Amino acid sequence: MKKRMMLMLTGALAVGLLAACGTPKEGADGHGGTHQGGAINALANDNGHGDHGGQDTGGHAADNYKATFTFASGTAKASENTKLNVQVTDTNGKAIHDFEWNHEKLMHIIIVNKDLSYFSHIHPEWDGKGTFTVETSFPKGGEYKVFADFVPKGGSGTTLSKWVKVEGETKPQEKVKADAELVKVVDGKEVTLTLSSAKAKDETTLTFTVKDEKTKEGIRNLEQYLGAVGHVVVLSEDAEQYLHVHPANEKASGPAAEFMTAFPNPGTYKIWGQFQHQGKVFTVPYVVEIQ
Ligand SMILES: [Cu+2]
Structure with missing residues (x-):
């Protein structure tokens, strides 16, 4: 809700805002992040070909968006209901209030853990004033990646993401291994x-x-x-x-x-x-x- 309600940022991602025009190795979701006023921002450069592949790297600054992910309670704890808020702005910080309906929703949120053994696909409510909110809970402590998938009005499919830290007991991470049989x-x-x-x-x-x-x-x-x-x-x-x-x-x-x-x-x-x-x-x- 408020900027001071901050999320923990993982060390690996505390590398500054990365997603200027075209940063090919960073992939679709512009996962560069920075601590800004206590909140976490993700910047997208995914535009123009949002329906094809994650190699969406040809964005131009004018088409970029930023999402701020915050927990209403400041931090998230394992096995507790947590309100996740998402706010979208353009790169100048101007709030985006108009979104297109996309697959029946204004925003889709995907949450996974580090070894991808946890997967959640949920849909936040739009409060009409600038914030998407959804209640969720995380099974264990550790790092989770949150993806917000949306279409700004007049724009194209955009995916912004952020690693967030959840407090609590962690579970051993397993290797993501190809299935022998599909x-x-x-x-x-x-x-x-x-x-x-x-x-x-x-x-x-x-x-x-x-x-x-x-x-x-x-x-x-x-x-x-x-x-x-x-x-x-x-x-x-x-x-x-x-x-x-x-x-x-x-x-x-x-x-x-x-x-x-x-x-x-x-x-x-x-x-x-x-x-x-x-x-x-x-x-x-x-x-x-x-x-
Ligand atoms: Cu969805």
């Missing part, structure tokens, strides 16, 4: 992921095929989730690259759900597919190796 069972569904290419920079189709776990019948009545057949998030293993993914056919209803993306570089990526069936959203995670 078949997962979640909530009674068997979901298989196939990639049309495992090569960086290729326009790649991710196909999720959803079957009933027991009968192995394809599920043909997937419901619309956020205005499409599903929602997919892709992050590089260090969470520095947030890939934009869009459905190939929004109106599909299964058993196959196809999404388009492009992996910017070789490496390990985690993919979360989210689908809705019989009123319930289920999330299927995969880890893939891209050449």
